[in-house]
Amino acid sequence: MNNDKFFDINLKRWNELVDINAKSQMYDLEGFISGQTSLLPIELEELGDVKGKSLLHLQCHFGMDTLSWARLGARVTGVDFSDKAISFARELSYKLKIPGNFIESNIYDIQNVLDEKFDIVFTSYGTICWLPDIVEWAKLISYHLKPGGIFYIIDGHPFGFIIDEKQEPFKVGFNYFFEGEPVYFDEGGAYADPMADLKNQASYQWDHPMSDIINSLINADLEIEFLHEFPYTFFSIHPDMKERKDGYWEFTNFKFTVPMMFSIRAQKKI
Numbered sequence: 001m002n003n004d005k006f007f008d009i010n011l012k013r014w015n016e017l018v019d020i021n022a023k024s025q026m027y028d029l030e031g032f033i034s035g036q037t038s039l040l041p042i043e044l045e046e047l048g049d050v051k052g053k054s055l056l057h058l059q060c061h062f063g064m065d066t067l068s069w070a071r072l073g074a075r076v077t078g079v080d081f082s083d084k085a086i087s088f089a090r091e092l093s094y095k096l097k098i099p100g101n102f103i104e105s106n107i108y109d110i111q112n113v114l115d116e117k118f119d120i121v122f123t124s125y126g127t128i129c130w131l132p133d134i135v136e137w138a139k140l141i142s143y144h145l146k147p148g149g150i151f152y153i154i155d156g157h158p159f160g161f162i163i164d165e166k167q168e169p170f171k172v173g174f175n176y177f178f179e180g181e182p183v184y185f186d187e188g189g190a191y192a193d194p195m196a197d198l199k200n201q202a203s204y205q206w207d208h209p210m211s212d213i214i215n216s217l218i219n220a221d222l223e224i225e226f227l228h229e230f231p232y233t234f235f236s237i238h239p240d241m242k243e244r245k246d247g248y249w250e251f252t253n254f255k256f257t258v259p260m261m262f263s264i265r266a267q268k269k270i
């Protein structure tokens with residue numbers, strides 16, 4: 001299936017989101033510029049020491065997380081298909097004197113522009129839902145890892161994507177399983193600024209069940225070290241959610257615990 005028309009629409013929205021996100025409280029660009037890390041405690045602890053390691057960050061947005069890993073001693077390369085995000089990341093790297101290589105590319109075209117193998121491939125918070133083909137995704141991760149290299153992801157749990165945010169209480173409104181066709185969204189606000197008035201309101205996203213994520217990694221020669229699930233997530237996906245002190249969001253009145261976020265650490269077979 002050719003997904004170019006969906007990528008084009010998503011790219012327009014992502015380009016528009018760069019300035020909105022960079023000005024938002026959620027991204028706290030000022031804090032990052034003044035030396036704070038944009039990384040959250042879970043990935044810092046679960047990925048561990050990156051000093052002296054080469055790190056490829058997939059879907060790096062405008063580079064704050066990528067450069068935060070660089071501040072911890074990694075040699076970083078960030079890839080994103082948004083030209084706006086990549087220029088912003090390059091500017092940040094230059095102004096803050098934090099070395100980083102930023103590449104503008106759809107992740108499915110990455111092998112045309114990058115042939116390097118890395119110690120670490122990292123991706124986080126809002127990535128998989130933008131990707132139609134999870135099998136190809138796992139293969140390109142594996143291709144860019146050295147034998148023994150580490151893949152780490154932290155992202156929204158596929159279970160969380162079935163929730164219809166417009167219905168209270170908690171109601172299922174979307175497929176859990178991958179059905180091939182993307183889901184169409186029409187949203188004027190942005191996740192980091194719900195009051196933003198976006199021109200590019202359309203986007204297309206894909207659902208991938210946890211089994212597809214895990215199996216695609218296993219089939220691409222990655223050995224899973226752990227899969228963790230969390231009952232909270234990184235942005236508000238339902239009106240019943242409230243922000244916690246650590247920046248994550250959780251349900252308040254909904255009385256059951258359900259998986260909202262996951263992390264996986266895996267090693268490329270030696």
Ligand SMILES: C[S@@+](CC[C@H](N)C(=O)[O-])C[C@H]1O[C@@H](n2cnc3c(N)ncnc32)[C@H](O)[C@@H]1O
Nearest residue numbers: 014059061080081082105106107124125126130
């Ligand atoms: C939510 S952001 C990534 C999260 C990142 N941790 C952040 O918030 O800074 C999603 C990123 O995926 C990028 N993206 C979406 N589809 C892509 C694709 N097919 N290839 C490369 N980048 C893509 C967008 O441009 C955006 O920068």
